[in-house]
Amino acid sequence: MSRLFVQLGAEGFLLGVLETLYMTVISTAVAYLIGLPVGVLLCITDKDGLRPMPWLNRVVGFFVNILRSIPFIILIVALIPVARAVVGTSIGNGAMIFMLTVAAAPYVARMVESSLKEVDRGVVEAARSMGAGTFAIIRKVYLPEAKPSLIVGAVISTVTVLGYSAMAGTIAGGGLGAIAVTQARPSGAEDVIWLCVVLIVIIVQVIQELGTLLARKTDRRLRSGPKRASGSKKIQNKI
Amino acid sequence: MIELKHITKEYSSGEGRTLALDDVSLTVRDGEIFGIIGLSGAGKSTLVRCINLLERPTHGQVFIDGEELTAIGRKRLLLLRRNIGMIFQSFNLLEQRTAEGNIRFPLEIAGVKRRAAEARARELLELVGLSEKAESYPSQLSGGQKQRVAIARALATGPKYLLCDEATSALDPATTDSILQLLRRINRELGVTIVVITHEMRVVERVCDRVAVLDSSKIAEEGEVSEVFSFPQSEIAKQLIIPELIRSAEGGGGKKLRLVFRGESADRPIISKLAIECGVAVDILYADTKRIDGKAFGHMVISLPEDGEEKVKKFLEGQKVSFKEEI
Ligand SMILES: Nc1ncnc2c1ncn2[C@@H]1O[C@H](COP(=O)(O)OP(=O)(O)O)[C@@H](O)[C@H]1O
Ligand SMILES: [Mg+2]
Secondary structure, eight states, X not given: OOHHHHHHHHHHHHHHHHXXXXXXXXXXXXXXXXXXXXXXXXXXXXXXXXXXXXXXXXXXXXXXXXXHHSOHHHHHHHHHHHHHHHTSOSSHHHXXXXXXXXXXXXXXHHHHHHHHHTSOHHHHHHHHHTTOOHHHHIIXXXXXXXXXXXXXXXXXXXXXXXXXXXXXXXXXXXXXXXXXXXXXXXXXXXXXHHHHHHHHHHHHHHHHHHHHHHHHHHOGGGSSHHHHHHHHXXXXXXX | OEEEEEEEEEEEETXXXXXXXXXXXXXXXXXXXXXXEEOTTSSHHHHHXXXXXXXXXXXXXXXXXXXXXXXXXXXXXXXXXXXXXXXXXXXXXXXXXXXXXXXXXXXXXXTOOHHHHHHHHHHHHHHTTOGGGTTOOGGGSOHHHHHHHHHHHHHTTOOSEEEEESTTTTSOHHHHHHHHHHHHHHHHHHOOEEEEEESOHHHHHHHOSEEEEEETTEEEEEEEHHHHHHSOOSHHHHHHHOHHHHHHHSSOOSEEEEEEEEGGGGTSOHHHHHHHHHOOOOXXXXXXXXXXXXXXXXXXXXXXOGGGHHHHHHHHHHTTOEXXXXX
8 A cells, every 4th residue: 555545545535536526516517507508509590490590500509619629638728827817726626617617518518409409390390389489499398308318418428527527637626636647646656546546437337327317217208118128228328 | 261372382402492382372261171182292281381380481471360470470470379279290299298298388388377277288188088198198198199189289278270280190090080080079069170181081081171182382173072072173183082993994995984972872773773774784893982971972983885875874864973974
């Protein structure tokens, strides 16, 4: 056992786990606050959408794509001055949450967009025939009908943010990533690195299992016999 | 009353252009069941979607009870749509809501209070005979049951009109019949004017009062079902309504007559009487009897002997049987 391992102890690792969870959850939540409306916008302004606005759709899509195509490590570096301006610091958990959110929001937007586009066009059409307006259709058709798929998307997004948070630990903030990269690696404490890896794997597994369970439980399409198998398989494949 | 005036709809997708409707005009009278029949791709769905402006016609006007839908604002349009229910081939139920929740949906849109909406939903479930399925999700219902829920949902806001786009096309014949019966009842008992889009003759036969035949974006003919079914004028109507008759009358020499029996003439043994009274033997090339609107209704193609033509025609006139020389 390395000195660092002893030094950290159960408390040190627990703190790492909690910090990782804290940053992941907050960042994902804020990313959804931004990404969900943007995803909805992308879906309904599509040329086949509820309110086609090709021009707006292209502009928003363009910015989303740009942010999505920058590798996270580079994005962090680029965001350091921005974080200093917005959060007041370029290190620590606050700065890291800011960076994670910026990276995750466009990802979430695309995730939401693709979930909403899975909603049967016929159902949307039926709602239109009843005199439902755009807002009512978003709130009462798109979001509830896409709920299982949105939950699956949220799981994938959370896991992605978790991965980012470990990466971001190299530059700012704490958590398991920071422990492994900034503390353990220089001192060659391999046991610490490995435990961090194991802990991250466990966290990912737990999030995924819980999310899948929740998605399946909320999905009313899976209640009946023959559809069950294919329905849950679809969800499994996505994860 | 639904009035479509010179409706043209053109789709332009990418490089290609499709003229889905070409100067279509028609009127659906209050209280009737109006059928629109045509082959796949004829423009039926486009036509019915122009009625509630789910699709905006490129040219032409839509009037509902004298109000021009094509001229009003979006708010007013959304309001008027509550007066025009619609059902679909694929049912289009909300999968994440129960049967009752689906029926409550249009009421929520209309701002009806939860309690009142629940009561109304129960009432409608009873109307369509699905009271015990209130808490079932669409995935737990059969096709016929789903369509019943869809009908109940379409009627929730008490519309005056109901549009049905291939509503029975995904159902087996027995289920189709039960849905058609339900539509009839809704028409008779609730006084709902119904527009039925279909490619199936059976459907028009069973429920429609009047019918328009749509052929490649245009109305080929229109009229009372019994009229159009007795003597279809257009090629397309003949193909749709009496395809076997057309085939049976093809080829072979000699003079042929097409007879149409309606009402009581369909129940009398006219051909054997003809043989006895006129002393001529006729060949029956085709014969078919149906019931439309409770009345017997038959088509027959006979080939005539050279010399008996006049005698036969006179006899048929005496018997009040309609006939035509060209098939
Ligand atoms: N949204 C659309 N975009 C382009 N073409 C369309 C669209 N909807 C229908 N069409 C075309 O219009 C024609 C009529 O279609 P439709 O009204 O669906 O026919 P039907 O319901 O009689 O089968 C078809 O040639 C179809 O390809
Ligand atoms: Mg169609």
